[in-house]
Amino acid sequence: MAEFQARLPGFRAAGWTVAALSVDDPGRSQPVRERLGLEFPILCDPSRATLVAWDLFNPHEHGGIAVPAVIAIDRQHRIAHRWVESTATRVTADGVLGALAGGAAEPERRVRVGLGDFAMAIANTLQRGGKTPRE
């Protein structure tokens, strides 16, 4: 998400807003937003109902979490682009920007999981527990 924050001026210049969404409640999401310095909102779906409605609910991990994805929704509320990821890969913000500008619809992915990600996951789990409570 930090990468999307860094590219936020580009998204805004192209007419696109950015938001993030997870199952975390506001009490868990706001510290993440502050730590990463995000200017875009983080939406909170602790009931998982929105994820189910969007067919992006993974019920098998950590009490049920989002399938990682980036979805572009146009002004007519239609899916303009969508990139659905595995655990270990992510479409880049530059790739999304390029596709929105008419470039490659399937831009390159970045392998995400590294030692830093595991360290952060362990620290988060020790601090807040392994599962986000379902509301």
Add this chain to the structure above:
Amino acid sequence: MRKRAGSDARASTAVARPQDLNRPHRPVTADLMAVPTIGDPAPDLTLPDSTGAVRRLDDLLGERGLVLIFYRGHW
């Protein structure tokens, strides 16, 4: 949302807990292609943000639209 042909069989082993969700049961599959398809209408969205403010899809859309990042959350 449209499902890719053949996803129903896989969904039989990947079902969400409908008793925990306030909506009719629908199989949820881990098939990563059985997700919103380009051109489909986006499901509506009304959720609190991290500050507690209620956000609606209409309010989030920019001049051209919204880029929505679904992420795994803390774990």
